[in-house]
Amino acid sequence: MEEYELVIGLEVHVELLTESKMFCGCSTRFGASPNSQTCPVCAGFPGTLPVINKKAVELALKAAIALNCKISSYSRFARKHYFYPDLPKNYQISQYEEPLATEGGILVDSRNIRIKRLHLEEDAGKLIHPEDGNFSLVDLNRSSVPLIEIVTEPDIKSPSEAEKFLTNLKRVLEYLEVSDCNMEEGSLRCDANISVRRYGDKGFGVKEEIKNMNSFRAVRKALEYEGRRQIDCLKRGEMLRQGTRLWNDTLQITEEMRKKEEAQDYRYFPEPDLPPLVFDNRMIKEISSQVGELPLQRKERFIKGYLLSEYDADVLTSKKDIADYFERCVEKAGRPKIVANWIMGDLTALLKSTKTDIRNSPVTPEYLVQIISMIEQGNITGVVAKIVLQECFNTGMPPEKIVSERGLSQIEDEEAINSVVKEVISESPDAVNDYKSGREQALSFLIGQTMRKTKGKVSPNIVKNKLLEYLNK
Numbered sequence: 001m002e003e004y005e006l007v008i009g010l011e012v013h014v015e016l017l018t019e020s021k022m023f024c025g026c027s028t029r030f031g032a033s034p035n036s037q038t039c040p041v042c043a044g045f046p047g048t049l050p051v052i053n054k055k056a057v058e059l060a061l062k063a064a065i066a067l068n069c070k071i072s073s074y075s076r077f078a079r080k081h082y083f084y085p086d087l088p089k090n091y092q093i094s095q096y097e098e099p100l101a102t103e104g105g106i107l108v109d110s111r112n113i114r115i116k117r118l119h120l121e122e123d124a125g126k127l128i129h130p131e132d133g134n135f136s137l138v139d140l141n142r143s144s145v146p147l148i149e150i151v152t153e154p155d156i157k158s159p160s161e162a163e164k165f166l167t168n169l170k171r172v173l174e175y176l177e178v179s180d181c182n183m184e185e186g187s188l189r190c191d192a193n194i195s196v197r198r199y200g201d202k203g204f205g206v207k208e209e210i211k212n213m214n215s216f217r218a219v220r221k222a223l224e225y226e227g228r229r230q231i232d233c234l235k236r237g238e239m240l241r242q243g244t245r246l247w248n249d250t251l252q253i254t255e256e257m258r259k260k261e262e263a264q265d266y267r268y269f270p271e272p273d274l275p276p277l278v279f280d281n282r283m284i285k286e287i288s289s290q291v292g293e294l295p296l297q298r299k300e301r302f303i304k305g306y307l308l309s310e311y312d313a314d315v316l317t318s319k320k321d322i323a324d325y326f327e328r329c330v331e332k333a334g335r336p337k338i339v340a341n342w343i344m345g346d347l348t349a350l351l352k353s354t355k356t357d358i359r360n361s362p363v364t365p366e367y368l369v370q371i372i373s374m375i376e377q378g379n380i381t382g383v384v385a386k387i388v389l390q391e392c393f394n395t396g397m398p399p400e401k402i403v404s405e406r407g408l409s410q411i412e413d414e415e416a417i418n419s420v421v422k423e424v425i426s427e428s429p430d431a432v433n434d435y436k437s438g439r440e441q442a443l444s445f446l447i448g449q450t451m452r453k454t455k456g457k458v459s460p461n462i463v464k465n466k467l468l469e470y471l472n473k
């Protein structure tokens with residue numbers, strides 16, 4: 001592998017979060033019954049005329065600005081012709097020579113991956129191939145859903161860098177609320193171009209386009225496989241031919257789909273039914289002001305402002321909602337590191353196991369702050385706090401109420417603690433002997449027994465000290 005390097009570029013299609021389609025008023029809601037969200041415009045009836053969705057244009061502009069692109073003051077739609085059953089007009093309205101934006105970029109581990117262009121277009125419909133029939137069905141609900149296509153320069157040098165680029169891109173688009181970026185529902189799709197060349201070569205090798213990858217991990221796997229395949233071919237002295245390959249996730253290989261397709265095959269020409277998009281500085285300024293803090297900036301601020309580790313800051317800013325939740329807690333409670341640990345540990349586990357979005361967490365920031373301050377004030381132990389969090393998550397009850405109703409307050413009465421410790425010691429002669437003959441682990445067992453008897457209501461430190469006091473008598 002050493003004598004060759006990989007040259008990778010990505011093409012990402014992102015469905016925009018609009019209520020209605022790109023050129024008609026039909027709903028874009030995912031999962032509706034087939035062909036229930038169509039009209040003569042998006043079904044491609046002759047004689048119908050498209051009307052541009054203003055919201056889609058604004059979202060595309062917002063994305064372009066956040067991705068540091070140069071906004072074209074004048075851009076135009078174009079027809080891209082091809083014949084396929086999911087494309088009722090036999091052409092897709094896209095942008096070609098005059099895209100909405102160009103020359104942007106995203107930082108990946110401090111390296112700028114350049115974005116060549118960002119343009120608006122409409123999605124195609126969907127074909128369904130039932131397994132028990134020799135026919136296919138057409139669903140046009142997705143036909144004409146607004147998309148942006150983001151094309152990078154071939155700046156990416158490794159499959160893992162491609163995966164990171166996509167992760168960062170997704171974060172930005174989610175922060176902007178430009179798209180839900182749900183890959184399972186096809187809101188974010190990615191194709192990759194890859195070629196190989198000898199280190200030091202300036203020219204490009206023969207590239208293959210890979211399609212059909214439905215996770216960022218699959219993109220990485222497909223690029224790893226395809227890079228190795230191309231290098232092996234060259235080493236055997238074989239010629240590579242430009243074409244398109246499909247990723248087979250079951251077999252974990254890429255398979256040839258078709259050979260080379262040229263832009264002129266699409267017979268692009270300017271869309272005569274739509275006016276050009278013209279933006280003035282005022283409009284671009286106004287959209288820029290809506291962009292707000294981006295994930296990378298927020299991460300830096302979390303590291304500097306809250307003294308969090310890079311890892312913690314990365315996890316907490318991975319989604320805007322998580323970062324917002326964290327900041328609401330810290331505003332009230334301070335203690336950023338402790339808040340971070342609770343969110344990233346127990347709360348995330350509960351959210352994941354119940355597939356709950358942090359926005360809908362029954363443990364609100366106010367409740368998490370209550371739990372943390374009860375520990376700090378010595379009202380409850382850390383062990384009990386975990387139980388309270390779980391209970392609060394299950395019932396939505398305020399933590400303070402859970403503690404008082406279930407009698408979970410910390411036991412501080414020394415007499416009460418002494419009597420439990422004595423009880424444990426007299427009930428566990430074996431462990432006591434083990435400890436006295438030098439087996440330290442026996443102490444953990446005794447601590448565990450005591451914690452169980454007090455239902456975790458005594459601080460483990462106090463228990464440990466009390467036990468040692470008795471054992472060393």
Ligand SMILES: [Zn+2]
Nearest residue numbers: 024026039042
């Ligand atoms: Zn429609």
